[in-house]
Amino acid sequence: MYDAFAYDESVASTYERFTNLLGKVAEADETSAFLERLSRGGCALELGVGNGRVAVPLSERGVKVEGIDNSDSMLELLAKRTDLIKAWKGDIADFSSEHRYDLVYCVYGTFTLLSRREEQIACLRSAAEALKENGVVVIEVRVPSLDGFVSGQKTTAMFVDHENTFVNAVLHDPINQHFISTILWFSGASVTRLPQRVRYVYHQELDTMAECVGLGLTERWGDWARSAFTNESKGHISVYRRTSL
Numbered sequence: 608m609y610d611a612f613a614y615d616e617s618v619a620s621t622y623e624r625f626t627n628l629l630g631k632v633a634e635a636d637e638t639s640a641f642l643e644r645l646s647r648g649g650c651a652l653e654l655g656v657g658n659g660r661v662a663v664p665l666s667e668r669g670v671k672v673e674g675i676d677n678s679d680s681m682l683e684l685l686a687k688r689t690d691l692i693k694a695w696k697g698d699i700a701d702f703s704s705e706h707r708y709d710l711v712y713c714v715y716g717t718f719t720l721l722s723r724r725e726e727q728i729a730c731l732r733s734a735a736e737a738l739k740e741n742g743v744v745v746i747e748v749r750v751p752s753l754d755g756f757v758s759g760q761k762t763t764a765m766f767v768d769h770e771n772t773f774v775n776a777v778l779h780d781p782i783n784q785h786f787i788s789t790i791l792w793f794s795g796a797s798v799t800r801l802p803q804r805v806r807y808v809y810h811q812e813l814d815t816m817a818e819c820v821g822l823g824l825t826e827r828w829g830d831w832a833r834s835a836f837t838n839e840s841k842g843h844i845s846v847y848r849r850t851s852l
């Protein structure tokens with residue numbers, strides 16, 4: 608069945624340019640420095656590895672990185688870019704690996720692309736099981752915000768320069784904790800649609816889900832530069848360790 612929210616060929620073909628315009632490619636160096644510290648020079652597994660935006664600079668820092676993704680198109684982008692990262696097709700909501708890792712990480716809100724609570728818990732369980740004894744799980748998600756919503760909908764200008772305009776149209780489904788959005792990317796005479804559905808989570812629900820699978824919070828930061836997590840934070844990076852085996 609066609610999945611309107613999958614990272615298909617049309618999303619993959621624009622991903623590098625899109626993330627570059629939003630500053631996410633530049634940010635990857637800081638992200639990988641943060642993750643390098645936690646992987647202690649060992650090995651890491653990225654959930655939703657995509658085109659290797661973070662995995663590639665992390666492996667260049669000497670960490671052995673592997674990755675899982677469910678999109679053939681994104682995995683092809685990664686394979687074209689490097690052969691240093693072993694990556695395979697799989698569902699981050701339900702994976703197992705014979706290998707054990709110092710670090711299992713899931714960044715850029717990828718965790719919230721799992722649209723059901725049960726899938727999010729299963730993802731954390733699989734991540735916990737894939738850890739070495741002193742390993743850590745790192746999750747980066749946005750702080751859910753209902754600012755600007757009127758009658759459950761909101762349209763914002765996300766990015767504008769002389770060539771590109773990103774207009775984001777979002778619907779809120781409070782029953783399922785979903786934001787269903789489409790970014791309309793106007794560039795020259797063309798328009799590209801980037802649809803997405805996320806199941807948002809507040810940090811306390813994330814901690815509770817993690818506790819359910821034997822993971823306890825050890826660090827939480829407001830950004831990759833390790834700024835404090837405050838009421839003003841737009842997102843957070845949460846680090847968990849196993850509390851029970």
Ligand SMILES: C[S@@+](CC[C@H](N)C(=O)[O-])C[C@H]1O[C@@H](n2cnc3c(N)ncnc32)[C@H](O)[C@@H]1O
Nearest residue numbers: 614655656657660676677678681698699715717
């Ligand atoms: C927002 S992109 C992030 C890619 C990369 N981690 C980055 O930071 O640039 C989300 C990635 O997760 C993948 N993905 C989404 N849902 C997935 C699932 N259930 N299992 C595996 N991969 C998934 C997508 O194909 C896409 O490559």
